[in-house]
Amino acid sequence: MSPAHPRSRTRRSRTRRSRTRRALLTGALGVSLLVAGTGAWAMDRYVIDHVEVADVSAYEAAQTGTTVAGTQSGDAAAAVLTDTTYDSSDASITISTVTTGSGQDTVTYYVADVTLTDATVLRSAFAQDAFGLNITQDTSDIAAAHGAVFAINGDYYGFRTTGIVIRNGVVYRDEGAREGLAFYTDGHVEVYDETATSAAELLDAGVWNTLSFGPALLRDGQVAAGIEDVEVDTNIGNHSIQGAQPRTAVGVIDDNHLLFVVVDGRSPGYSAGVTMTGLAQIMADLGATTAYNIDGGGSSTMVFDGQLVNDPLGKGTERGTSDILYIAG
Template sequence: MTADLDPRTRPRRRPRRRLRRALVAAALTLALTLGGTTAWALNRYVIAHVEIADVDAYEAAQAGTAAGASDDADDATQDAADDATVTATTYESDDASISISTVVTGSGDDQVTYYVADVTLSDATVLRSAFADNQFGTNITETTSEIAEDNDAVFAVNGDYYGFRDTGIVIRNGVVYRDEGAREGLAFYADGHVEVYDETATTADELVAAGVWNTLSFGPALVEDGEVVDGIEDVEVDTNLGNHSIQGDQPRTAVGVVDDNHLVFVVVDGRSPGYSAGVDMTELAGIMQSLGAETAYNLDGGGSSTMYFDGSLVNDPLGRGTERGTSDILYVEG
């Protein structure tokens, strides 16, 4: 019997269903009681709204369509390079080679600690996406580690927290989930190359037809053609409540492209003076450039910035050793 090697159709381990957190139930009760603006805010930013209840089943149903469409188809940099890097561990398989390193720069309250995953894939579709609770919608969250464990991931980072907003183009594992172009996105193609693109100048169907496997909708782009992008300190990803600013020294997550199927992921810890103060956008871009990234893109940061490897949390989010829930991850299956 020949095994099904198509990642769009091979059976997936169904994630464990966790009980909905008591906080959500309490928020719903409070919303019904208070009414007005408070109820609107809780409904928009807290209460889960499920659009697709079983992502595995949805992707399986869309697999034939997705497969057919694919067939148609400066100073900061030097400072980062000069610091000592300690390789923590590595992973090798037929599908992926992964090396995790820790970098510490500066000292005292200016110290910054970040983690680098150098990832080489046998095929672009080895890098997959997964959603919290195996559901698609807004305000559906689990921690990066929980989503990773549910999907047998050996490596994972937080994604773009698509579920905080209802805009952006969301294509995951070759399947369209949302088509509301709003910002500068990142597209991973099945042939291994990656592009920064304008979401408002195309559609999700056009991207899938061109061979796009995954998209991310956050940003901004940090590095293009090997050069740090100008003006990245002034970019606002969203202008809605609670997520309008990404400036200043913060915990960060970024993905960089060295070459086809050769990626680097960086998670910077922050808001923990004496351990890691975090970095601004220009510093993050410098880190990515120092790692050889020709293209680099900023993902959701702050308390969401998380790297998971071989069953454990790699970094220390916000210096507390605990994770904040997020809506999605990028991962490599073990």
């Protein structure tokens, strides 16, 4: 067979190179579109606000037939507020600071010992007074908008689409997925399996508020097993809650007698944070029989009398969250 003419070989070589370039460009374009599509999806899912209920206060009033007002003038006169305590006919709150360890192992945490005369005095509020995904606001700002004398961050329900969300006696979401915490109108609080019930059943049983995060830290006063291995979510950037971290927990001493603890962290020399087991032990040492972990990290925040009690991440500033638990002043 005669060898191909040099020009023919050149043309075929150019054709192959052209096809290769087109393939590479097509592949690169496909990857770019895929990345852009993934980025757009992630932005939409985890960044852009998705409001489902725009005026929660009005919505709850319509659902329950009641409105939430500030403390009546007679009660206000009876309330006594100091730098670390609050006493009224509805609630008694004592704030204390605890520091343990030294040097790089120093841990600083804040305890609110709360006794209620009516379980419904402990309320929930959403960022921007709206329910939905990715809606955030600083804990102190949400607290101020609702006249709260005391508040902590909630469970950051707005970062996920699952969980049972009942707030102030109103159902907002019914997608059981994990271990939840239920506050009842009779004053008792219990850990429950979201997948074994429904929001309607919980409401009928007298549930006032739920939190959907976890895990449970204490059961019958004992540190719960396996808490260092729990993954609350499988969302982007939120796979694990292990290690020494800033944390927030709710503890139960008795009916209408609660503990709220915020541990600062990621600030060596001031507060290194604690592991999940360390948090459980703090709650046990404080006398809690049941305790439950909620959103932590930069969200861990306690507010009292309009002031930030703790120092999130050692920066003196807050990170927006989707919800709070609070007591009005």
